[in-house]
Every structure is written in C-alpha cells, then in structure tokens.
Amino acid sequence: MPSVRRVSHEFLERQGLTTIFGNPGSNELPFLAELPDTFRYVLGLHEGAVVGMADGYAQATGRPVLVNLHAASGSGNAMGALTNAVASRTPLVLVAGQQVRPAIGPEANLASVDAPALMKPLVGWAAEPACAQDVPRALAQALFEAELQRRPTYLSVPYDDWAADAGENSLALLGRRVQRADTPSAEQARWLVEQLTGARRPLLVLGGDIDSAGLFDDAVRLAERLGSPVWAAPSLFRLPFPNRHPLFRGVLPAGIGPVSEAFEGHDLVLVLGAPVFRYHEHLPGSYLPEGTRLIQVTDDASAVARAPMGEALLASPAAAVGLLLAALDTPREPAEPAAADYRPAPEPRTSDDARLHPEEVFAALRDELPHDTAYVVESTSTNSSWWRQMDLRHSGSYYFPAAGGLGFGLPGAVGVAMGQPDRPVVGVIGDGSANYGITALWTAAQHRVPLTVVLLRNGTYGALRWFGGLLGVPDAPGLDIPGLDFTRIAEGYGVPSQHVSDPEELRAVLAERPDHPRLVQVDTALTTPS
Missing domain, CATH: 3.40.50.970 (Thiamin diphosphate (ThDP)-binding fold, Pyr/PP domains)
Known part of the structure; x- marks a missing residue:
C-alpha cells in the first residue's frame, strides 16, 4: 500500500500545486522527503514573507498555492501576513507540521496544542486529522475548501503520519474534481436587469474581486453601455477599472459619511464583487442618502450576511456581468465623454527640498x-x-x-x-x-x-x-x-x-x-x- 506522503504528493501534483512556498522546521521534513522533481520549493527566510509571496503568486496566477509552515511558532509568525490573504480572498492551503502523535498530549517541545484553534478565526477551515489514514482526504478538503470559499485553509499534520500506510481507499482521492457554478436563476437575472435598467441614474461600485475574476475589460464595457459613473470600493486591494477612464470617479473614501455623500443624486448603487463596505476611518453618517437603493452582487456569502444595508444576490460576479451585458445590447445615452478620451495626468508636484515629491x-x-x-x-x-x-x-x-x-x-x-x-x-x-x-x-x-x-x-x-x-x-x-x-x-x-x-x-x-x-x-x- 502507498504511504500517506506518496498519495499526498500525487494528489497535489494532479491538482497543480507543485510550487510550495515555505520555511520548514523539523516537524515538516518528513512531508518534504521524496518530493518529486516536478515540485519547486520556494524558500522564504521568515513565515510572514513566505505567506506574502504565496499570496502574490496565487493572485497573479489565479490558482491555489501550498504553504509549508513550522508548527505553532511558524504559524504564529505567518498570521500577520495571513490577514491580507484573508481580505483579498486568496486560496492558500497552509500545511503545518505537528509533533508525533504520542508527544502531543504531554506537550512535548514543538507540539502545537489545539492546532486548528490557533489559526481561527482567520482561516475558512482548519483541522488536524484524527488518524494518519485521514491525512490525504483532509488535505483534499483543505484545497477544495480554499477554492470554494476563496479563503486560506489550515491543516496540521503529525509528522509520523507521512510514512504511515494510507490504505487502499486513499487512491480514490486522486481523480477528484470539485467545480462551482453560481449563475443566477432566470427569475433572479430578470430582477437584476429590471432594477438596473429601470434606474434613472445608476452608479457602479466595483471591488477587487472584479479584477481577481478577470472581469476588468467586461466592467469597462458594462459601465460604457450604462453611461454610468464608476467608483472603486473602499480599502481597495486590486484595481477593477482603468483609473483614468472618463467614467471613473476614484476609490471611495473608507468612511460611512463620505461614502454616502459620494452616492448623492443616484437612485441605485450596484456593488459588484465587493463587501458593503470595508470602512476604515470612523466618519459616521447615514449609510445611504435618502432615495438611494443598494444592490450587492458577490459570491462571498459572509460578505452578504454581514452587510448592514441593501439587497443582495449571492452569485458569481462574472455571471451577473455577463447577463447584464447581454441585456444592454444598446448603450444608454452617453452621460460622459467617449471612453477613448482618457484623462491625462496633471504635472507632478515638486518638493521644497532636495528630496523628490x-x-x-x-x-x-x-x-x-x-x-x-x-x-x-x-x-x-x-x-x-x-x-x-x-x-x-x-x-x-x-x-x-x-x-x-x-x-x-x-x-x-x-x-x-x-x-x-x-x-x-x-x-x-x-x-x-x-x-x-x-x-x-x-x-x-x-x-x-x-x-x-x-x-x-x-x-x-x-x-x-x-x-x-x-x-x-x-x-x-x-x-x-x-x-x-x-x-x-x-x-x-x-x-x-x-x-x-x-x-x-x-x-x-x-x-x-x-x-x-x-x-x-x-x-x-x-x-x-x-
């Protein structure tokens, strides 16, 4: 029978997770034994940098990435960087080494006591398998949870598990695929189109998820067909729209009152691919101006559930943008200059001393x-x-x-x-x-x-x-x-x-x-x- 390590390596290879970012310790070495030549281990000198590099790599490639951390200490070092990966919805799979099973209870050195709890509530899913034979299945769950939730996950594995017999049923994992479809129903699609096309002066607010999902150019087409001004959501981590496009108004200020002021005069605000909203500065006010409705479309169920106002549709922004573009074959009367008339940058300011502005x-x-x-x-x-x-x-x-x-x-x-x-x-x-x-x-x-x-x-x-x-x-x-x-x-x-x-x-x-x-x-x- 194959070992837990061999099945896990083959599963990771079939899933395309062959670039590993890490900083290993003694508990992690058994996982790295016999690593196939098709894998690339990218060593970072501190776990914060390791997670940051993996975050950037995953965002750039659009694929989940495996991160190798050292027990509780390495996991703790990574947590600051992990907050950014969580907020950018980056699907990182964090795998940390654990002491051998008999040493965990006595709290031997490098034992991580209640390892899953250490990383909560940051990660979307965390576990330590109850037995060695469950490690490959738990590793698969960590990957699929990261993909489905678009959130980092965490798996703690006792290092003696890797050499254990995986059992014949573990091979059934190797062919697994998990896919997701978040297309609105016909009734939901009709409702969304009616709300947008029936608005007198709609406004678009686009989040970083628009760029993460490859919808940058589609967002431009949607705004141009609507003739609608565009704001980027506050606390922006990816740019979802050309910043010198004549319809672009900038990044929303991260305060309740200023956001409400930016919505003045608009009867409908359509928020695509963003939470509502990630405020920062405490600048109180009304969430929305009088007479303004807000509709949020995102595939982030948590963002939908915690929003303090507005209506929401839990759906893929790609599907929503696609159906809106199909419904808006003819552009509205343009409310702005042609898209080719991008605004030029002003002359750069200079400083009063030898330093550059x-x-x-x-x-x-x-x-x-x-x-x-x-x-x-x-x-x-x-x-x-x-x-x-x-x-x-x-x-x-x-x-x-x-x-x-x-x-x-x-x-x-x-x-x-x-x-x-x-x-x-x-x-x-x-x-x-x-x-x-x-x-x-x-x-x-x-x-x-x-x-x-x-x-x-x-x-x-x-x-x-x-x-x-x-x-x-x-x-x-x-x-x-x-x-x-x-x-x-x-x-x-x-x-x-x-x-x-x-x-x-x-x-x-x-x-x-x-x-x-x-x-x-x-x-x-x-x-x-x-």
Missing part, C-alpha cells in the same frame, strides 16, 4: 515603464500622489495589502513576479513597510526574479502621522525611523541596488530592463494618504 517618482514610473506593468504597492502615505499620476489600463496592474497590515508589499511583489515572469513587475514600497518583509529580497535573488523595487524613503511612518492628526494625537512617539540604508541591506541579500536623487536619473534607471531583481532607493518628501 512622490508624484515625480510615479510620473517617472508611468512614463518609462511598459503600459502593462504590474505594480505591488505598499506606500500608504503616498496614496493620493499615486492616483494623481498613474495611468493603469490593464487587468492585474495593481495589488495592495487587502487588510491594511504592513508586510505584504515586498514579498507580494516577489510572488507576483514569480507568478507572471513574462510581465514587468514593480514593487512600490515605503521604508516603513519594507522592514516587515525585507527577507523576501533573498528569495528574489536566489530565484533571479526579474523585479524592480522602488523604495520610497521618507524616514517616518507617514500614514501614522496623518492618522495622528485625524485622531487628535499629534505627539505620539515611535513614528520616525531614521538611519536606514536599504541599498546596503539589499546588497547584503544579493540584490543589486542604487540610490537615486534626481528625476532624470530615476527615469534613466527605470528605462533599463534587467533580467534580475534590483532595488532603487529614492528619498521622498512626506505626503499624506489623501
């Missing part, structure tokens, strides 16, 4: 890099400058930490670049956030990932300074981080680096196309997120 950096990125460049952004204090200067017209052009926790950006950029090796990828990273995932540079160097990291150094946690003003805490300590030279840090990890201080020099550097990772450090003036 972030807008100068972003204008250089926009002008010097290919139009299909994918940007992984974790520089929160430069948010307003980013949207003033960038011109993003392609699907998969923008990735941002979905839960707002720092540490996704640098590892995420490495993962996106590994997942899309034929597409230019740039990480736009602040000096505050870079420290949370700095070890990802080593992985990029080892795999010779063609990635450009533009490191914006302003010597402080700029977003926190802005929040200090918002919350009436202007004198909070611990906001400055002077003395960091990321060129030397990156060189130590094996990544070629340079410090650029002039806009023209920056443009010349960005015009180069190296086939390896590099870091470009730029000193920038302090700005605010909005």
Whole structure:
C-alpha cells in the first residue's frame, strides 16, 4: 500500500500545486522527503514573507498555492501576513507540521496544542486529522475548501503520519474534481436587469474581486453601455477599472459619511464583487442618502450576511456581468465623454527640498515603464500622489495589502513576479513597510526574479502621522525611523541596488530592463494618504 506522503504528493501534483512556498522546521521534513522533481520549493527566510509571496503568486496566477509552515511558532509568525490573504480572498492551503502523535498530549517541545484553534478565526477551515489514514482526504478538503470559499485553509499534520500506510481507499482521492457554478436563476437575472435598467441614474461600485475574476475589460464595457459613473470600493486591494477612464470617479473614501455623500443624486448603487463596505476611518453618517437603493452582487456569502444595508444576490460576479451585458445590447445615452478620451495626468508636484515629491517618482514610473506593468504597492502615505499620476489600463496592474497590515508589499511583489515572469513587475514600497518583509529580497535573488523595487524613503511612518492628526494625537512617539540604508541591506541579500536623487536619473534607471531583481532607493518628501 502507498504511504500517506506518496498519495499526498500525487494528489497535489494532479491538482497543480507543485510550487510550495515555505520555511520548514523539523516537524515538516518528513512531508518534504521524496518530493518529486516536478515540485519547486520556494524558500522564504521568515513565515510572514513566505505567506506574502504565496499570496502574490496565487493572485497573479489565479490558482491555489501550498504553504509549508513550522508548527505553532511558524504559524504564529505567518498570521500577520495571513490577514491580507484573508481580505483579498486568496486560496492558500497552509500545511503545518505537528509533533508525533504520542508527544502531543504531554506537550512535548514543538507540539502545537489545539492546532486548528490557533489559526481561527482567520482561516475558512482548519483541522488536524484524527488518524494518519485521514491525512490525504483532509488535505483534499483543505484545497477544495480554499477554492470554494476563496479563503486560506489550515491543516496540521503529525509528522509520523507521512510514512504511515494510507490504505487502499486513499487512491480514490486522486481523480477528484470539485467545480462551482453560481449563475443566477432566470427569475433572479430578470430582477437584476429590471432594477438596473429601470434606474434613472445608476452608479457602479466595483471591488477587487472584479479584477481577481478577470472581469476588468467586461466592467469597462458594462459601465460604457450604462453611461454610468464608476467608483472603486473602499480599502481597495486590486484595481477593477482603468483609473483614468472618463467614467471613473476614484476609490471611495473608507468612511460611512463620505461614502454616502459620494452616492448623492443616484437612485441605485450596484456593488459588484465587493463587501458593503470595508470602512476604515470612523466618519459616521447615514449609510445611504435618502432615495438611494443598494444592490450587492458577490459570491462571498459572509460578505452578504454581514452587510448592514441593501439587497443582495449571492452569485458569481462574472455571471451577473455577463447577463447584464447581454441585456444592454444598446448603450444608454452617453452621460460622459467617449471612453477613448482618457484623462491625462496633471504635472507632478515638486518638493521644497532636495528630496523628490512622490508624484515625480510615479510620473517617472508611468512614463518609462511598459503600459502593462504590474505594480505591488505598499506606500500608504503616498496614496493620493499615486492616483494623481498613474495611468493603469490593464487587468492585474495593481495589488495592495487587502487588510491594511504592513508586510505584504515586498514579498507580494516577489510572488507576483514569480507568478507572471513574462510581465514587468514593480514593487512600490515605503521604508516603513519594507522592514516587515525585507527577507523576501533573498528569495528574489536566489530565484533571479526579474523585479524592480522602488523604495520610497521618507524616514517616518507617514500614514501614522496623518492618522495622528485625524485622531487628535499629534505627539505620539515611535513614528520616525531614521538611519536606514536599504541599498546596503539589499546588497547584503544579493540584490543589486542604487540610490537615486534626481528625476532624470530615476527615469534613466527605470528605462533599463534587467533580467534580475534590483532595488532603487529614492528619498521622498512626506505626503499624506489623501
């Protein structure tokens, strides 16, 4: 009879999970024994960076990814990064090693006591199989739960299980397939079309799921046929619509009152592929203006259940967009300029000292890099400058930490670049956030990932300074981080680096196309997120 390890490896290979991101410990080594040559193990030097890289890779490829973690300590190290994967609905399968079964009860060193509870409530499903023969089935469930829920899952496996006899019934797993269809019924489709076409002045709000599902271009067609203005949902992690399209109004502010103000004058708000809503700043007000209805369409049952207002249809956004496009063969009277009339970016602002204004950096990125460049952004204090200067017209052009926790950006950029090796990828990273995932540079160097990291150094946690003003805490300590030279840090990890201080020099550097990772450090003036 085959071993648990052999059946599990073959199952993973048939399911396409042959790239593993991890940082193994002693409990994990038995799983990695006899790993077939068709597998690739991507080593990260810290579990936070491991999960961030896997998150970026899974988002870029659109496929689930296996993550290898070390017992309770490694799982704990990964949890900060995991919050972003949860919020971006990334299907990660986390498999952690556990002590041998007889050692768990006595709490031997490296035993994870109640391992499934450790990762809850973050993951969508967590388990530790009751016996070795159940490991392959539980591994399959972890994968299918991650796919169906679009949420990370967690499986703890005692390391003596891998060599155990899997039993003849375990082979039945190898041919399993699980598919999902969330097409609205004919009655639901008719209702949705009637609500939208019957509205006097509809408004579209698009979430990151639109881009994750490959609906970027379809969303443009839908908005143009409606002649409807478009907002991106607040706390945006993927860009669902070209940001310089004449119908685009920007990213909704993440406060109740400002969101309601943005909806003024519209009788129907159709929210596609987003929760309602992921607020951040506590700016109270009415959820909706008087006379405004809201309809949410998403395949996220949890988001539907917890929404505080509006009607909802639990369905695939792809199916909903498809039926709406079919019903809107003829565009409405256009309420906006033609789609070809994209708004140009304004002249970039300059700073009052020797440092570059972030807008100068972003204008250089926009002008010097290919139009299909994918940007992984974790520089929160430069948010307003980013949207003033960038011109993003392609699907998969923008990735941002979905839960707002720092540490996704640098590892995420490495993962996106590994997942899309034929597409230019740039990480736009602040000096505050870079420290949370700095070890990802080593992985990029080892795999010779063609990635450009533009490191914006302003010597402080700029977003926190802005929040200090918002919350009436202007004198909070611990906001400055002077003395960091990321060129030397990156060189130590094996990544070629340079410090650029002039806009023209920056443009010349960005015009180069190296086939390896590099870091470009730029000193920038302090700005605010909005």
